[in-house]
Amino acid sequence: MEDKKTIILNSGKELFSSKGFKDTNVSQITKMAGVGVGTFYNYYPSKEKLFLEIFLEENVKLKKSMMDSMDLKDDPLTLLKKLLSMNIIGMNSSPILRQWYNKDVYGMLEELYREENGIDKVDFLYGSFAELFRQWQVEGKIRNDIDIELIMAFFTAIISIDTHKEEIGVQHFPQILDYMAEFVMKGLTEHSK
Incomplete structure (x- = not known):
């Protein structure tokens, strides 16, 4: 028999997936969970x-799936563009992760995450890729004079642009993400050796 916490988590996941964060409330979750x-x-x-726990769990699954399907021998720019594209596809295909595009939900998620993990934490989205970037630094593929947390913040900023399509202009996507990734990677690789 599942424990109550797991039943609550699964009920929340089902309701958040079908109704969204805003239209789901605690009493609906508890009714479905039978608690x-x-x-x-x-x-x-x-x-x-x-919701944060469910979102982070889904995010970890997506990132693991992405890393498992990548050829880590690709050059950094090619690999990064693939990762960004796969991330956007994965975010859009998951009802839980799609909540990222709701600015109120994103703001709440980020605030809760930083409250728990510290204001400086930037691994909210790409923490699982930090080791890859550290490896690239050691191998001389990217600059090692820039702190890994700052490097990860560049990529958090790139993916965060996706939540501002309307302000920037939807007609510029996904090209703007490709160019931003290219510009950042060129800056990280030009002085790496």
Whole structure:
């Protein structure tokens, strides 16, 4: 028999996937889970906290799937462009990860994540790729005079642009992401040797 926390998590995942974050509430989750509202709060302090756990779990699955399907011997620019493209496809194909494009939800996720992990943390999206970039630094494929957290922040910024398509102009996507990736990678690789 599943434990109550797992049942709550799975119920939340199902409801967030079908109704979205905004249109799902704690009482709906507890009703589906067959537990009381008080039981929910024994495991999660808020709906937001539950959603963050589900979002991060889905994000880790996506990143692992991406890394497993990549040829890590590709040159850094080619690999990065593939990763960005796969990330966008993966985000759009998951009802949970698609919530990223809701600015209110994204802001809440980022705030909760930073509250738990520190204001400086930039591995919210690409933490799983930090080791790859460290390896590239050691191998001389990218600059090693720039802190890995700053490098990861460049890529967090690139993917965050995707949440601002309307302000920038939808007609410029996905080309703008490709060019931004190219410009950043050129800056990281030009002085690497």
